[in-house]
Amino acid sequence: MTHLIRLAELMSRELFQNDAYMRACDAVVVESNPNEKWFSVDQTVFYPLGGGQPGDTGVAFYKNDAEFAIVDTRRARDTGEILHFVDEVAELPEAGTELHMEINWERRYLHMRVHSCLHLLSATVPGKITGAQVYAGRGRVDFDVRYPQEKHYIAESLNALIQKEARRISRVFTRAEIEASPSLMKNLSVPLPEGVDEIKLVHFENLDIQPCGGTHVANTMEIGEVKVDKIESKGKRNRRVSISLVDTAVEPNY
Template sequence: MAVELYVENSFLKECQANIVSMDGRFVSFNQTIFYPGGGGQPCDKGLMQQEGQAYKVVNIRKENGEIVHELDRPLQSRSSPVIMKIDWPWRFRNMRYHTLLHVIAGYIYQHYKALATSSHIEKEYARIELAFPADVIETVPFEQLDQSLKNVLAQPHDVHTTIISRKEEEKKEGAIKTVINLLPQQLHKIRIVQIDNIDEQACGGTHVKNTKDIGDFSIIKIQNKGPKKKRIKVKLID
């Protein structure tokens, strides 16, 4: 199983890796900086270099516990190491969006006990679906949500990641316990992403180190997705 370097350091842009298996354009390595996607966050993009040749990373996926990198053509050598290089603007954009979605989920849960049911980062925006208690949804001032979130993020909040045991995390109350109960039982070690005073979630994706790195944003649409559900679409402003 490859060492997932992005789990410990989302800001690592380059590394060397050795080939573990190769089937044409599909390659697995002993370690990788490429996030394979998941939880609504797209997979990384980038390049690999080997013996003076550059190969585009077309797709990355996790398959039977292994991270498989699909390249634009087969590597020339099975024995030579590669240099992995992340498409940093793409990675950093997704890190900003992913952290912002956590902020929205945390804020909504703190104030209205609504749970995030899904989220996805699209090409031009990101969206999150939230399920509200029946007796609360009609009282939520959605027209003020954009400014309320910006008020929260006017002050910087550090983002921390830790790996803890499932038993330890199941003792917690609130939204995090609900999420943990949905994870596969065979998963004994869980990565927790915590945003100071805002959110705490089980998450395997990449994030910024501080909410100040999210930058400016705007809620572009709030849609009804049922009697107790809302979809919020948000766009980063560069």
């Protein structure tokens, strides 16, 4: 959950950064790589794999309505570009091609609900986060803690936080701005990485604040009721807490 956005200007091209509820957009192909089966575009609603959240899947339409599937989205390690992957048989669109692109919204919304829930889970369990993974409808966080609370206690606390109807606030802060604010510094659950001047912080009102580039629901109520499925020991000081959504068929009231 600590994927970092270094430049605010990226946000104008990565439309999910400002509006996680955008399901589709028009785009123009910038680069196409037939060997690696990916293409990049001038702007996108597709979230790339990162911070424990899977990359989006979806569909792209040509102007003539012909369509092809996007099977994964990842960020290039070297350039930071978002790469949209097609399957083996699909033909790649050439640079300059105009497309209409739509994410698999059902899957993404489940990711948003689970991802947001993991923020609240990290506010519930004391202990440093050492890993997190989001799936469609379930997820888990690894904590550096020897004795976590009981399962039913975590579930109760988590559901109580969800019911607080806390709004999500996310925006890019500068390092100076954060360091000048004692309340921001105090509430940061993850330390500011060195060498980063700008960072996107995600804040569920009074509950949790941390650097995060993932996609989140607008209000904790959208997460709905959750269960704590298990707490496993993964090493001497590592406890893995797995949660799942009780109702996976909820549409956003947004």
